Amino acid sequence: TQLLEQSPQFLSIQEGENLTVYCNSSSVFSSLQWYRQEPGEGPVLLVTVVTGGEVKKLKRLTFQFGDARKDSSLHITAAQPGDTGLYLCAGVQSYNTDKLIFGTGTRLQVFP
Amino acid sequence: GAGVSQSPSNKVTEKGKDVELRCDPISGHTALYWYRQRLGQGLEFLIYFQGNSAPDKSGLPSDRFSAERTGESVSTLTIQRTQQEDSAVYLCASSLSAAWSAGELFFGEGSRLTVL
Numbered sequence: 001t002q003l004l005e006q007s008p009q010f011l012s013i014q015e016g017e018n019l020t021v022y023c024n025s026s027s028v029f030s031s032l033q034w035y036r037q038e039p040g041e042g043p044v045l046l047v048t049v050v051t052g053g054e055v056k057k058l059k060r061l062t063f064q065f066g067d068a069r070k071d072s073s074l075h076i077t078a079a080q081p082g083d084t085g086l087y088l089c090a091g092v093q094s095y096n097t098d099k100l101i102f103g104t105g106t107r108l109q110v111f112p
Numbered sequence: 113g114a115g116v117s118q119s120p121s122n123k124v125t126e127k128g129k130d131v132e133l134r135c136d137p138i139s140g141h142t143a144l145y146w147y148r149q150r151l152g153q154g155l156e157f158l159i160y161f162q163g164n165s166a167p168d169k170s171g172l173p174s175d176r177f178s179a180e181r182t183g184e185s186v187s188t189l190t191i192q193r194t195q196q197e198d199s200a201v202y203l204c205a206s207s208l209s210a211a212w213s214a215g216e217l218f219f220g221e222g223s224r225l226t227v228l
Contacts (some may be wrong), residue, residue: 006154033216035217040221041221042116042203042205042218042219042220042221042222043155043217043219044219045216045217048216068195069227071223088154088155090217096161096168097168098143098162098168099138099157099160099168099170100157100160100217101157102143102147102154102155102156102157103154104153104154105153105154105155107152
């Protein structure tokens with residue numbers, strides 16, 4: 001059973017387009033993170049959200065944590081080829097565990 | 113360097129052989145994680161350590177998998193009697209603070225295991 005489902009699984013777009021990636025669960029998470037992974041490398045942290053309803057912006061990337069802390073979204077404005085990669089959400093379900101589980105992943109390809 | 117180091121970077125083995133994968137975390141990081149990533153997929157949680165203790169081993173796929181950590185530093189993931197379905201990239205990560213407090217995980221580049 002996958003606790004964190006991401007959609008879409010694959011996304012192929014042209015440079016300049018906007019996109020949104022979703023991370024959904026039926027469980028509540030104490031915090032949620034987004035990572036990006038490029039081929040042959042480990043994932044790298046983009047952002048952490050901890051409060052329900054929280055919105056964080058990182059240049060052209062906007063991250064939102066759902067009010068009920070069960071879901072999150074990543075919106076990219078005016079995508080660039082450098083945004084290409086595997087996007088992963090990850091979360092911790094409670095405050096008495098350090099088990100960080102990852103979502104199913106969204107593979108983004110941005111063409112020039 | 114100062115990052116997480118994993119070895120070997122690539123390992124090809126025959127079905128039935130045992131393999132050991134090593135992870136050197138960032139110095140001072142108390143938490144250490146192992147994940148498995150099959151081609152093109154997300155990360156599957158295997159085990160994590162706080163210090164030298166492993167509070168949650170629930171992700172280990174079978175009793176052929178084991179892991180240990182010593183000196184609150186190096187960790188070894190051992191796979192006995194390897195099977196073809198064990199082929200994957202095994203990623204190690206370390207963190208300065210607990211995951212529940214939203215600590216950042218720093219990943220190594222992974223060990224790619226191929227079982228023939």
